Amino acid sequence: MASQSEIIKGMTDKELSKQIIFSQLLLIVVSLLSSLIFFDDMVEWFGLFRFNLYEIAYYGILPGLIIVASDIILIYFFPTKYYDDGGINDRIFRNRSIKKIFAIALLVAVSEEILFRGVIQTTFGYVVASIIFALIHIRYLKKPVLLLSVLIVSFYIGYIFILTENLLVTITAHFIVDFLLGVVIRFKSEVLYNE
Template identity: 60%
Template sequence: MKQIDYIKRMDRAELRKQMIISQFILILFSVGGSVLFFESFFVCWKEMFVWNIEEIIYYGVLPGFIIVMVDWFLTYTLPAKYYDDGGINEKLFANQPVWFIVTISILVALSEEMLFRGVIQTTFGYWVASILFALVHFRYLKKPVLLVSVLLVSFYLGYLFHITDNLVVTITAHFIVDVLLGFFIRFKREVWMR
């Protein structure tokens, strides 16, 4: 059985559990990678988490909203089949409580940005991190529009980290994208039913 078929067969509870486990595995890889590759574990992480509000708003919040607006535009202008991920995101976010969408969005943004920007980009470079980020979203590999979309977002987030050296910026942008798209999936039925 293909991995994507296995994911489709999971019920909501199992999918949520697997999603949370996978994010904690990414955090463990981040910690392990930083121990292997960073000169000083705590100093390097401290230097990458900068709480500069202006930078966070300009390079994190605004790009997050830009990504979501472009995604929504494409969602409404392209045929639905191009954005069909096999119902995985629908299964993960539809009918979920708001607290779950916010929590999972924070966890995903934190774990993925720590690994891909914090460890991989810092150690192996912008291109490697951006391409690996897209490839980890394996369910999009046979969906050209979704693959190009996640690849462009990955390069954009990588660029934001490149110019700021600030994980708070990319975590913020990533969180905004995930939480707003999660809310869109969660609330679209209610809006359309009116």
């Protein structure tokens, strides 16, 4: 059976884009259907989306930047093999424009945070949501540095949700991480592949 990495490497950019969009929209549908099951009052669930500029900046943007800076430092100090996810992130971001990286990062941040913080964490708790979030990044399971990194980030963002109970904050933090690291991967790849 082909690995996730082999399947993704065999896709065209268009096929990969369609797959990313489909999988993230599926997560949103699962989240919305699950919220109907687990929440008696949908107004309460929609109340998890609050526009609070202070919270978004202090608990969303700032932690996102801290996570990205930490990742860049770790990437600099650890050998490439410790951060190699089988080339999947490189394949996703390498040939994308900044606008497309923005769109992918936003879609992923929205879909994953709605499911993991908005449904799983509010229903089953912080630890369960954080561990499941780390485990769905299946390609990291055989890479201890990547797995530990995503686990720490998951617990960190989950803790931010405990503090704020605001999905717009966790979506912002998640988006900042995915978008900036996507841009780093794109330009790092551009330099590597143009030499």
